[in-house]
Amino acid sequence: xxxxxxxxxxxxxxxxxxxxxxxxxxxxxxxxxxxxxxxxxxxxxxxxxxxxxxxxxxxxxxxxxxxxx
Amino acid sequence: xxxxxxxxxxxxxxxxxxxxxxxxxxxxxxxxxxxxxxxxxxxxxxxxxxxxxxxxxxxxxxxxxxxxxxxxxxxxxxxxxxxxxxxxxxxxxxxxxxxxxxxxxxxxxxxxxxxxxxxxxxxxxxxxxxxxxxxxxxxxxxxxxxxxxxxxxxxxxxxxxxxxxxxxxxxxxxxxxxxxxxxxxxxxxxxxxxxxxxxxxxxxxxxxxxxxxxxxxxxxxxxxxxxxxxxxxxxxxxxxxxxxxxxxxxxxxxxxxxxxxxxxxxxxxxxxxxxxxxxxxxxxxxxxx
Amino acid sequence: xxxxxxxxxxxxxxxxxxxxxxxxxxxxxxxxxxxxxxxxxxxxxxxxxxxxxxxxxxxxxxxxxxxxxxxxxxxxxxxxxxxxxxxxxxxxxxxxxxxxxxxxxxxxxxxxxxxxxxxxxxxxxxxxxxxxxxxxxxxxxxxxxxxxxxxxxxxxxxxxxxxxxxxxxxxxxxxxxxxxxxxxxxxxxxxxxxxxxxxxxxxxxxxxxxxxxxxxxxxxxxxxxxxxxxxxxxxxxxxxxxxxxxxxxxxxxxxxxxxxxxxxxxxxxxxxxxxxxxxxxxxxxxxxxxxxxxxxxxxxxxxxxxxxxxxxxxxxxxxxxxxxxxxxxxxxxxxxxxxxxxxxxxxxxxxxxxxxxxxxxxxxxxxxx
Numbered sequence: 001x002x003x004x005x006x007x008x009x010x011x012x013x014x015x016x017x018x019x020x021x022x023x024x025x026x027x028x029x030x031x032x033x034x035x036x037x038x039x040x041x042x043x044x045x046x047x048x049x050x051x052x053x054x055x056x057x058x059x060x061x062x063x064x065x066x067x068x069x
Numbered sequence: 070x071x072x073x074x075x076x077x078x079x080x081x082x083x084x085x086x087x088x089x090x091x092x093x094x095x096x097x098x099x100x101x102x103x104x105x106x107x108x109x110x111x112x113x114x115x116x117x118x119x120x121x122x123x124x125x126x127x128x129x130x131x132x133x134x135x136x137x138x139x140x141x142x143x144x145x146x147x148x149x150x151x152x153x154x155x156x157x158x159x160x161x162x163x164x165x166x167x168x169x170x171x172x173x174x175x176x177x178x179x180x181x182x183x184x185x186x187x188x189x190x191x192x193x194x195x196x197x198x199x200x201x202x203x204x205x206x207x208x209x210x211x212x213x214x215x216x217x218x219x220x221x222x223x224x225x226x227x228x229x230x231x232x233x234x235x236x237x238x239x240x241x242x243x244x245x246x247x248x249x250x251x252x253x254x255x256x257x258x259x260x261x262x263x264x265x266x267x268x269x270x271x272x273x274x275x276x277x278x279x280x281x282x283x284x285x286x287x288x289x290x291x292x293x294x295x296x297x298x299x300x301x302x303x304x305x306x307x308x309x310x311x312x313x314x315x316x317x318x319x320x321x322x323x324x325x326x327x328x329x330x331x332x333x334x335x336x337x338x339x340x341x342x343x344x345x346x347x348x349x350x351x352x353x354x355x356x357x358x
Numbered sequence: 359x360x361x362x363x364x365x366x367x368x369x370x371x372x373x374x375x376x377x378x379x380x381x382x383x384x385x386x387x388x389x390x391x392x393x394x395x396x397x398x399x400x401x402x403x404x405x406x407x408x409x410x411x412x413x414x415x416x417x418x419x420x421x422x423x424x425x426x427x428x429x430x431x432x433x434x435x436x437x438x439x440x441x442x443x444x445x446x447x448x449x450x451x452x453x454x455x456x457x458x459x460x461x462x463x464x465x466x467x468x469x470x471x472x473x474x475x476x477x478x479x480x481x482x483x484x485x486x487x488x489x490x491x492x493x494x495x496x497x498x499x500x501x502x503x504x505x506x507x508x509x510x511x512x513x514x515x516x517x518x519x520x521x522x523x524x525x526x527x528x529x530x531x532x533x534x535x536x537x538x539x540x541x542x543x544x545x546x547x548x549x550x551x552x553x554x555x556x557x558x559x560x561x562x563x564x565x566x567x568x569x570x571x572x573x574x575x576x577x578x579x580x581x582x583x584x585x586x587x588x589x590x591x592x593x594x595x596x597x598x599x600x601x602x603x604x605x606x607x608x609x610x611x612x613x614x615x616x617x618x619x620x621x622x623x624x625x626x627x628x629x630x631x632x633x634x635x636x637x638x639x640x641x642x643x644x645x646x647x648x649x650x651x652x653x654x655x656x657x658x659x660x661x662x663x664x665x666x667x668x669x670x671x672x673x674x675x676x677x678x679x680x681x682x683x684x685x686x687x688x689x690x691x692x693x694x695x696x697x698x699x700x701x702x703x704x705x706x707x708x709x710x711x712x713x714x715x716x717x718x719x720x721x722x723x724x725x726x727x
Binding site for chain 2: 002004005006008009010011013015018020022023024
């Protein structure tokens with residue numbers, strides 16, 4: 001995983017499949033989503049990407065406050 | 070009778086077997102002394118362009134391209150034979166060379182500072198490339214940027230500039246003394262012509278350069294110069310999409326490109342004036358660093 | 359200056375140090391030949407094993423290093439695909455065994471590290487084939503485009519469903535339910551092979567090394583495709599060398615007898631020894647010498663040519679003749695005569711038209727690179 005210096009987002013490489021994903025949220029915010037501090041209600045590209053990464057066990061939600069995540 | 074020729078295109082070399090006069094002539098115009106009859110040189114890849122045989126060659130003659138005895142593409146109409154070889158060379162390098170991260174983009178440098186110009190067809194990238202190459206910049210490549218892994222260093226792979234459709238007339242006007250190939254008509258890109266870059270590019274073909282920016286150019290007829298700073302995540306994803314061997318190099322490509330993006334400026338430009346773009350690039354990027 | 363011969367290429371495999379006297383031209387020829395045969399990574403490993411890799415010319419090293427990267431990536435991809443296939447299909451068949459190249463890779467054997475191949479081959483029990491095919495269609499795997507004739511051949515006479523290609527990833531999977539075509543009259547109980555399966559640490563089913571070897575040599579000596587004959591012979595040699603013990607040879611000879619492929623085993627042992635001086639224990643040689651056929655001189659003539667690297671630079675004289683004879687022999691073994699004639703005539707018809715009108719007249723709109 002890599003977080004860019006301009007805080008524009010993070011990118012991930014799934015080493016098994018070779019797929020690369022991006023999330024347009026700075027690292028700090030992503031952690032807040034995983035810990036439930038920020039809630040995601042709508043389905044958008046970012047929440048889909050986060051969910052995908054959780055499914056692949058690249059992300060592990062720290063707390064399950066988010067209904068969609 | 071087919072003859073064997075040798076083309077020295079640092080850091081790679083090709084032997085080309087062909088009897089097609091059009092191919093030989095164009096190679097000669099574009100590559101000059103780098104193109105010669107094969108004697109005892111040792112080439113990396115064995116290429117061949119032949120005329121299709123059989124009845125068909127009278128009705129609708131075709132050109133066939135071979136790399137190392139394999140024929141990776143279906144034949145094209147004979148008139149495109151030279152262009153076919155150029156694309157074949159791209160394909161050969163993109164598919165086999167894995168010591169660099171290879172991006173589908175132009176890369177030019179002023180001195181030691183290089184800018185990457187990835188661009189989809191129709192963005193006017195090649196016209197910009199041709200303009201810069203003839204105005205104080207050196208061309209490292211028109212279509213394939215070779216980046217040394219885990220670095221921002223680009224290795225030149227000097228080749229002709231591929232111009233399409235309207236750009237052809239513009240280029241012929243701008244560079245009346247330019248070394249142009251024949252026009253290949255009705256390709257998947259439209260009409261296509263190849264232009265050899267000026268001598269200074271060829272003379273520096275072994276000098277690497279360091280990337281300082283990634284710029285996405287867009288030509289818009291009615292658009293005066295607009296410059297947007299592109300956020301790095303999006304710039305990175307665009308590079309990934311334009312990287313030929315990304316899926317083979319995987320983590321090496323991922324870490325190389327993240328490092329590059331983190332350490333260069335990233336812009337998107339809309340323009341209708343090449344000189345203005347050049348000025349911006351020189352003042353704001355090259356001189357700024 | 360001497361051009362490389364086919365024997366030079368073989369010799370480079372057995373005794374890599376002998377390449378250190380190559381001229382740069384000969385190295386270039388070796389690279390071209392090996393790239394054509396898809397053996398760059400294999401030889402690269404050999405050179406590293408004997409410790410001479412760093413002494414190769416830099417330009418040559420680059421080509422081997424490129425092949426190494428490709429092989430490494432290929433292995434990752436295959437593992438990924440195999441996991442996906444196991445996950446998506448594992449509940450359907452009685453058994454689902456990864457064959458050939460995929461089998462080599464999943465076995466973790468050295469052979470799997472340098473081998474590149476195009477398809478993933480799976481052996482499953484016959485009654486599960488339909489369901490497997492349907493499930494794959496649902497998951498986005500599509501049939502490869504074949505002429506109507508070839509499609510009929512696949513389904514009716516051969517032992518494979520037509521290959522399926524993943525619509526996004528481009529991977530091709532071949533599902534087999536037998537080792538040889540049903541029509542050939544050589545009935546091989548697929549379950550006999552399947553009962554020689556083992557499960558890897560990761561939970562994949564593959565054939566035992568003995569069964570894997572037998573399958574590989576059947577493919578080479580019973581089927582007619584010797585385009586990569588040299589490479590296939592190296593595979594067999596590598597398997598035999600890595601597993602040179604009683605617990606391998608005894609099951610191998612036993613299975614060969616059970617399935618009726620003693621001749622093929624004899625030929626395989628004979629030609630790996632001739633080409634690579636493979637170490638085959640005396641008791642095995644004694645056992646199989648009884649299967650030496652009467653026409654061995656003829657078989658020697660064709661196979662000694664066809665099993666050498668067949669790049670135009672070093673291809674043995676009469677290679678084409680040998681290849682053609684193997685084609686006939688292979689087809690003949692697979693199909694009774696009247697069916698063979700029909701099949702050959704159709705195929706001959708197609709190639710006659712292609713030779714008049716160009717090779718790609720059967721394909722659709724020319725797509726340009």
